[in-house]
Amino acid sequence: MPRVEGRYGLAYTADKPESAARFDDLVGAYLGFGRDIGDRLKAILTDDPEMPLAHVAKGYLFKLFGSAAMSARAAKALADADARFAAVATTDRERLHLEALRAWCADDLDRTTELWERILIDHPKDAFALRLAHFNHFYAGEGRKMRDSVARVLPDWSDADPDIGFVHGMYGFALEEAGDYAAGERYGRMAVERNPKDAWSVHAVAHVMEMQGRHAEGIEWVRGLEPAWSTTNNFRFHLYWHRGLYHLERHEFDEVLKLYDDHVASDIASDMYLDVCNAASMLWRLEMYGVDVGGRWRDLTEVSLRHVDDHELIFVSLHYLMALLKGGEAEAAARMAAQLESFANSAATQGRVSARVGVGTVAAMTALARGDAGTAVDALLPIRYDIWCMGGSHAQRDLFEEMLVSAAVKARPHLARALLAERTASKPASAWSWRQYAAALRAEGRDEAAASADKRAEALLTAV
Ligand SMILES: [Fe+2]
Incomplete structure (x- = not known):
């Protein structure tokens, strides 16, 4: 040949x-x-x-x-x-x-x-x-390897190459995940200037804005480029999810629900895993923020029932499990939990991920679904510094950190106060975190500190 x-x-x-x-x-x-x-x-x-x-x-x-x-x-x-x-x-x-x-x-x-x-x-x-x-x-959570992988090839690409923008965008996203926000934004913007339809590069900059708490700017960035990136395949729903995340931080819940209905969950029936991850994590977050999501879990649960035996990516399986737990499919959820536990004995790469963090996260989510916050804390606390290994982005995995702190607020006030001191330091633009911090401080009888934390939340929300 x-x-x-x-x-x-x-x-x-x-x-x-x-x-x-x-x-x-x-x-x-x-x-x-x-x-x-x-x-x-x-x-x-x-x-x-x-x-x-x-x-x-x-x-x-x-x-x-x-x-x-x-x-x-x-x-x-x-x-x-x-x-x-x-x-x-x-x-x-x-x-x-x-x-x-x-x-x-x-x-x-x-x-x-x-x-x-x-x-x-x-x-x-x-x-x-x-x-x-x-x-x-x-999906191995290896931000530095992702960054270095692109850095090794970049000098071989030239401005005349039609795909160089994609390479810049990959580098931008990887730099962001490795914690270099300034360089990540620079490469992401360079790629978008070349090709505004390059959804991964738009996404790289959106991540930088999410990590830096630049919620208003993030909404403008994603919305301003929407006519270009919305021409892409189902990945576009992930960009709507990112916009929803900014609105969620600003407690603009009607806007989040509208984005959810009009876009994020609009093609759930086509059974693409990223759509389910976007939708399940959005609904779980909304409920943690105290929002009634009505019957929205149902469509997700239907799709998730087809994936009870999946373990291609533990990160994805956990999102199917969220929908099973919230959609009232306790038996299917139990089968999925047992399946992930037995997969944890396998030598497959994701089997090791299941052993390290999957089984514990499953136990935590199952406990949360039955209202047992104390068990959820006990399951998540020992693995929180290993969660990275299930992959996904920092922004996506933050859901599990939010699960831990909100469960701690209900079941372990002293621990909650400590975890939220940490969280408000690393995410000072998160009004929800300041509110949770106030609740934990109040539970300890520290009313003055609680009032001051509440004030921080109010200041963030009124500045919107
Ligand atoms: Fe993302």
């Missing part, structure tokens, strides 16, 4: 010369959250059915759905890819991609990421490997 060269000098084994450019365009669509990623891959496989890397890409795209049902389809794509690779001579890069898919299908996420990183040493412009490594570092 001939070799054809793509946009960035990457060699592809393919029958048709145009397959290289079409594969590069597929990767570009993936980087930009295009709505036509699946169609693009289908077109390549129709016109060039033996192209080895196209079969690996099919497996990758199935794995990216993060569900047990799609993983089964990825395993079939891996078998097809094996047959194609056995029949023709391929490049080292293509074979490393095949091995990465194999490791991914075997639930060995550490090895999967290592293989992509190995590709990037020799092929720093393999944007598929770069974005997939970014994804896996993200």
Whole structure:
């Protein structure tokens, strides 16, 4: 089978010369959250059915759905890819991609990421490997690895490269997750200037604003660019979720519920895990803030019932579990909890995550659902400094910290006062945290300090 060269000098084994450019365009669509990623891959496989890397890409795209049902389809794509690779001579890069898919299908996420990183040493412009490594570092909670992964390839990219904006945006987001907000914002803004439709880069800057408590600015940033980023696939709902988070901080609950109904949960039936994560965490937060969410858990619960046996990503499974617990599906929730507990004995990467933090978080959420705040505190307190390993962003994982402090306010006032001293120091723009702090101080009889904490909350809310 001939070799054809793509946009960035990457060699592809393919029958048709145009397959290289079409594969590069597929990767570009993936980087930009295009709505036509699946169609693009289908077109390549129709016109060039033996192209080895196209079969690996099919497996990758199935794995990216993060569900047990799609993983089964990825395993079939891996078998097809094996047959194609056995029949023709391929490049080292293509074979490393095949091995990465194999490791991914075997639930060995550490090895999967290592293989992509190995590709990037020799092929720093393999944007598929770069974005997939970014994804896996993200769901391993490894902000520094995510940052360094992009830093290693950046000098090989030039301003003339059409996808350089995506690389800048990835770097911006990774810098933010690694705690460098100024540089993260700089790279994110640079990418958005180049391409305002680049939703991941808009998102990088949104994260910086969230972490720095710049809620009004965040609303303006996300809303101002909405005509551009809302053209993307379901990832756009995550940007509506971010806007909702700013409004939540400002206690603008009607606005949060409107965003929830109009956007965040508008496509729940299509069964995409990120939509469920957005929606479940938003409803759980709203309830912690004392808002009645009515019957909104129901649709989420319906979708979550299909994922009781999923453990592709513990972070995601926990969000399905939230919906099962809140939607009154106690039996399914118990089955899911048992499944995650038994998965904690597995050697799979996420099995170790389940053992380290999954089981404890499940116990805490189950206790909270039955109103047992004390048990929830006992389950979360010992693992709070390990929660990072379940991945997701700082902003997403903050939900578990909020669960801990709000449970402590109910069950352990002294601990709550201590935890909220810590939290108001690290998130001084959080009115909710100041209110919780006031409640904890009041429970200890420290009325003057409580009044002062309440004043901080009021000042933040009236400045809105
Ligand atoms: Fe985010």
